[in-house]
Amino acid sequence: MMLEDMHLKIRNIEHTDYQQVKELMDQVYNDIGGAWSEHTISKLINDFPEGQICLEDHGDIVGIALSVQVSYQRFSNPHTYEDLIGKKETILNDRNGDAMYGLDVLIHPEYRGFRLGRRLYEARKELCRQHNLRAILAGGRIPTYHEHSDEMTPAEYLEAVSDRKIYDPILSFQLSNDFQVTRLLKSYLPEDEKSEGYATLLEWKNIFYEPETTVINSRKTQVRIGAVQWQMREVANVEELLKQVEYFIDALSSYKSDFALFPEFFNAPLMGLSPDQTNQTEAVRFLASFTELFVTEMSQMAVSYNINIITGSMPVVEEDDLYNVSYLCRRDGTIEEQGKIHITPHERRDWVIQGDNELRVFETDAGRIGILICYDVEFPELGRLLAEQDMDILFVPFWTDTKNGYLRVRNCAQARAIENECYVVICGSCGNLPQVENLDVQYSQGAVFSPSDFSYPHDAVMAETTPNTEMLMFSDLDLDKLKQTRSEGSVNNLKDRRLDLYSIQWKGNKDLDLG
Numbered sequence: 001m002m003l004e005d006m007h008l009k010i011r012n013i014e015h016t017d018y019q020q021v022k023e024l025m026d027q028v029y030n031d032i033g034g035a036w037s038e039h040t041i042s043k044l045i046n047d048f049p050e051g052q053i054c055l056e057d058h059g060d061i062v063g064i065a066l067s068v069q070v071s072y073q074r075f076s077n078p079h080t081y082e083d084l085i086g087k088k089e090t091i092l093n094d095r096n097g098d099a100m101y102g103l104d105v106l107i108h109p110e111y112r113g114f115r116l117g118r119r120l121y122e123a124r125k126e127l128c129r130q131h132n133l134r135a136i137l138a139g140g141r142i143p144t145y146h147e148h149s150d151e152m153t154p155a156e157y158l159e160a161v162s163d164r165k166i167y168d169p170i171l172s173f174q175l176s177n178d179f180q181v182t183r184l185l186k187s188y189l190p191e192d193e194k195s196e197g198y199a200t201l202l203e204w205k206n207i208f209y210e211p212e213t214t215v216i217n218s219r220k221t222q223v224r225i226g227a228v229q230w231q232m233r234e235v236a237n238v239e240e241l242l243k244q245v246e247y248f249i250d251a252l253s254s255y256k257s258d259f260a261l262f263p264e265f266f267n268a269p270l271m272g273l274s275p276d277q278t279n280q281t282e283a284v285r286f287l288a289s290f291t292e293l294f295v296t297e298m299s300q301m302a303v304s305y306n307i308n309i310i311t312g313s314m315p316v317v318e319e320d321d322l323y324n325v326s327y328l329c330r331r332d333g334t335i336e337e338q339g340k341i342h343i344t345p346h347e348r349r350d351w352v353i354q355g356d357n358e359l360r361v362f363e364t365d366a367g368r369i370g371i372l373i374c375y376d377v378e379f380p381e382l383g384r385l386l387a388e389q390d391m392d393i394l395f396v397p398f399w400t401d402t403k404n405g406y407l408r409v410r411n412c413a414q415a416r417a418i419e420n421e422c423y424v425v426i427c428g429s430c431g432n433l434p435q436v437e438n439l440d441v442q443y444s445q446g447a448v449f450s451p452s453d454f455s456y457p458h459d460a461v462m463a464e465t466t467p468n469t470e471m472l473m474f475s476d477l478d479l480d481k482l483k484q485t486r487s488e489g490s491v492n493n494l495k496d497r498r499l500d501l502y503s504i505q506w507k508g509n510k511d512l513d514l515g
Contacts, residue, residue: 013052020061028106040089047093053123062108065120069097072134081189100128102138121177128206136204143194144168154198179204207483221479223366226257229446231470232431235269253305258366262312263429264374264399272435284351288315295327302329312397313373321354326371340373357508367392367479374398378412387420392479396426401441417449419493421486423477424449430468448475453489455481
């Protein structure tokens with residue numbers, strides 16, 4: 001068969017196709033009984049028409065894939081082929097099944113070598129996604145096992161095929177199509193002498209599967225984030241600054257944002273109201289006296305404007321120790337906090353700030369999120385720990401005074417997005433505060449970073465602001481793309497880690513909070 005002579009088409013099998021289906025099955029399955037009866041094929045077409053697929057060339061069927069719906073709980077556990085068969089060779093289809101079971105995939109011998117089986121598998125996977133089924137299951141023969149059974153157990157054989165030391169025409173093909181072997185089945189098809197009755201239970205998980213739920217309780221997969229590139233300016237009182245905060249939250253809410261992100265120490269202008277401007281330690285503790293008010297007011301805004309707010313960060317005094325803390329004010333009225341773990345030399349020397357000892361992943365109605373404050377994003381261990389807890393979006397409020405300081409944050413944030421296959425949002429402040437010592441200059445350019453793969457912008461930058469200009473930044477994020485990237489991307493940074501050689505362990509005062 002010459003490639004240039006082909007005219008291939010995939011379609012569903014029809015009742016009138018039976019004679020061709022029979023001839024193909026008799027030829028391929030001559031060692032295990034040949035074709036199913038016309039009654040069996042006809043019943044499959046009636047019960048699950050979308051699941052019966054054929055590949056034809058100039059009208060001649062050269063490949064088929066047969067499937068039924070089954071219960072995942074039942075058939076992801078040990079079973080035999082007979083468990084799928086009812087009376088008169090009727091294959092049992094469960095109309096309420098939450099998984100697809102692959103019965104047969106076969107290609108005409110003259111058409112092998114063109115990877116046509118892969119097309120049938122891709123059609124099955126797309127059907128699984130369209131029907132929102134949990135997985136594709138299959139019992140896979142191992143037809144070359146009989147050649148090695150004298151020196152290998154079935155388990156050793158599976159390992160050798162997986163390591164590509166042995167080629168098995170069925171198992172090797174299944175593994176190359178993203179199926180995983182979940183268990184070995186005994187006496188699956190006793191008449192299969194070449195497999196000596198053994199089979200593999202194979203599974204392909206649908207990463208887009210969503211359990212049935214109500215619209216009210218479902219979680220968004222299309223998320224809009226908004227960030228405020230904040231202009232530092234002198235203020236006369238706390239009310240003036242809170243009005244500015246509300247103005248931006250109102251604007252972000254008007255554009256239907258799910259999140260509003262503010263910069264690190266965004267309310268620092270209030271330090272200019274401190275009675276003692278010469279004492280930096282006292283000035284930052286004076287700023288901390290407003291934190292409870294800001295958290296209360298911003299939480300009320302989150303509810304009123306129906307938006308989740310990451311409050312940048314603010315100083316907090318606990319038992320006479322000073323911390324740098326960011327708050328998540330959810331739009332349902334709940335409040336969570338994440339402290340800064342790594343303290344810069346300036347914060348430690350001039351403000352005597354302590355590092356927090358806890359790391360959290362937060363569950364929200366628009367994805368699982370993490371918060372790393374400025375310097376923290378320069379430590380890759382933290383981002384990896386959050387990614388291991390299925391974080392979707394990492395928010396990084398920052399404050400930098402120079403461009404080189406800003407670039408440390410930016411470049412590290414983009415690395416976190418790539419290595420952890422997540423979105424990262426960075427947001428800082430601009431302008432100057434000449435009346436506040438050590439806060440007289442700001443440098444900022446907000447940005448949203450994505451993983452680096454085909455489905456994202458070519459430079460992996462979703463959005464960015466004009467440097468050093470007060471403005472809002474918006475970006476729409478697709479959380480389903482992250483699922484696909486982690487499972488089927490060009491590279492799989494999370495899946496491909498060599499955990500047999502290295503790992504990261506959290507040793508904080510308490511276990512990593514899973515949100």
